[in-house]
Every structure is written in C-alpha cells, then in structure tokens.
Amino acid sequence: MNQKFNPYQAPQSQDYLPQQAGECWREGKRVFLPDGADLPRRCIRCGEAAEPQRRPRKLYWYHPAWNLLIIPIFFAAWPLALIITLAVRKSLPIHPTFCPQHQTQMRWLFWGVPAIVLVLLLLPLTALFIPSLSNYFSSTFIAMWYFGIIAFCLIFAIATSPLRPRLVKVTEDYNILKGFGRGFLNTLPEEYELDSRR
Structure with a gap:
C-alpha cells in the first residue's frame, strides 16, 4: 500500500481543479x-x-x-x-462543448428541423411529377405554403439564436x-x- 496516500486529499485531476478567474x-x-x-x-x-x-x-x-x-x-x-x-x-x-444529452438535442434542432423544412419546400413540386396531385396545389395554396415556411424559418432563427x-x-x-x-x-x-x- 502506498504510504504517501492521503484519503482526505482533494482530487488532483485537472477536471476537478477550480476554474481560474484569469482564464x-x-x-x-x-x-x-x-x-x-x-x-x-x-x-x-x-x-x-x-x-x-x-x-x-x-x-x-x-x-x-x-x-x-x-x-x-x-x-x-x-x-x-x-x-x-x-x-x-x-x-x-x-x-x-456539449454533454451527450444536449448534443443530441442540438443535433435534432439544427439538423433535423432544417431537413423537415427542406422536405416541406419540395412537397409542392411533387405536383409537377404527379398530375393527380395538381388539383390539391393551386397557385394561391403554394404561395401561402411558401409564405408560411419563410415565416417559420424567421421565427426559428430568432428563437434559436440565444442557444448558440x-x-x-x-x-x-x-x-x-x-x-x-x-x-x-x-x-x-x-x-x-x-x-x-x-
């Protein structure tokens, strides 16, 4: 057994050292x-x-x-x-640095949500390739669709800016x-x- 071991000594690992105010x-x-x-x-x-x-x-x-x-x-x-x-x-x-929990949340927030927005942007274009869907996508509906996506993107950018x-x-x-x-x-x-x- 190590005779110099002190069980009451504070941990010496750098992870446990207090943050210096000068840093x-x-x-x-x-x-x-x-x-x-x-x-x-x-x-x-x-x-x-x-x-x-x-x-x-x-x-x-x-x-x-x-x-x-x-x-x-x-x-x-x-x-x-x-x-x-x-x-x-x-x-x-x-x-x-992010802990595993917040790293997952940030990945979903900044990669998952934009991926969903991209799918929503491409959704009205499917009417060009599938003629049966053209009845559901009028020009007014498409304009409102993209206006809603732009408004959502602006709100999303403002709401998430304090998180980075x-x-x-x-x-x-x-x-x-x-x-x-x-x-x-x-x-x-x-x-x-x-x-x-x-």
Missing part, C-alpha cells in the same frame, strides 16, 4: 474570454464536464459602425459589401460572447470590470 469569467449573461484562451471543458448549456469538439468553430464579428457603410452599399452593389464585410471582420476559434455562442464584442484584451446556458454561467466566476464596456 474565463462572466458579467451577467456575457462571458469574457481573454485573447488566446478557450472555453472550459464543460457543457455550454448545463455546465456538466464534457469533451470539446475536435474541430474549432469560428465566430465572426465586426464593429457595428461599419453598417453605416455596408448597408447602403449592399443595395447598390452587394458583392462589394460582402468583400468589405469579409475584410473588416474578426474571427475567434472556440471549442464549444455568438461573438458580441472584441477588444484588445478579451472577447465577449453570449449564448450560454444558466448551468454553464453558474460555473464561471462573476466579476464586474470597470473597463469591460469599452
């Missing part, structure tokens, strides 16, 4: 990630320990003041506006992100920096 912290629902740091290895929805994705996910951001130039140019020459956006944007590679990490601000020292679950936020130290709103 990642929060201010309300905003997560502050220092430049060069990555998210902790915890599910970004519930905060349970989990393995991160192998491939990093890139988040993009550009200063909102650029919209004063990009939006007017978009209506005149959208390729030029796209080039400007690609030139001025900043990227942040992160490794968001997004970059809301980039400074010289840190990046500010949103889109994390309450369980994950509760695992981070909460600090209020005087210069955090620069």
Whole structure:
C-alpha cells in the first residue's frame, strides 16, 4: 500500500481543479474570454464536464459602425459589401462543448428541423411529377405554403439564436460572447470590470 496516500486529499485531476478567474469569467449573461484562451471543458448549456469538439468553430464579428457603410452599399452593389464585410471582420476559434444529452438535442434542432423544412419546400413540386396531385396545389395554396415556411424559418432563427455562442464584442484584451446556458454561467466566476464596456 502506498504510504504517501492521503484519503482526505482533494482530487488532483485537472477536471476537478477550480476554474481560474484569469482564464474565463462572466458579467451577467456575457462571458469574457481573454485573447488566446478557450472555453472550459464543460457543457455550454448545463455546465456538466464534457469533451470539446475536435474541430474549432469560428465566430465572426465586426464593429457595428461599419453598417453605416455596408448597408447602403449592399443595395447598390452587394458583392462589394460582402468583400468589405469579409475584410473588416474578426474571427475567434472556440471549442464549444456539449454533454451527450444536449448534443443530441442540438443535433435534432439544427439538423433535423432544417431537413423537415427542406422536405416541406419540395412537397409542392411533387405536383409537377404527379398530375393527380395538381388539383390539391393551386397557385394561391403554394404561395401561402411558401409564405408560411419563410415565416417559420424567421421565427426559428430568432428563437434559436440565444442557444448558440455568438461573438458580441472584441477588444484588445478579451472577447465577449453570449449564448450560454444558466448551468454553464453558474460555473464561471462573476466579476464586474470597470473597463469591460469599452
């Protein structure tokens, strides 16, 4: 038996070490990630320990003041506006982590629902190949069908946007992100920096 073994000693595994405040912290629902740091290895929805994705996910951001130039140019020459956006944007590679339960939910939400929408988009086109169905798909019905799908897609995009990490601000020292679950936020130290709103 190991004589140096102490049964009352705290676990030394990195998974159980407390998160250092200098690596990642929060201010309300905003997560502050220092430049060069990555998210902790915890599910970004519930905060349970989990393995991160192998491939990093890139988040993009550009200063909102650029919209004063990009939006007017978009209506005149959208390729030029796209080039400007690609030139001025900043990227942040992160490794968001999901526990098995939330990984299944996110896969169904962001892959299953779009697949169903794709099937619904192609459904009226079956009337072109099956003449007997053309009586059921009038032009008014098809127009309302696609209008309903577009409305659903807009509502779906708005409703699910808080469920994915997004970059809301980039400074010289840190990046500010949103889109994390309450369980994950509760695992981070909460600090209020005087210069955090620069």
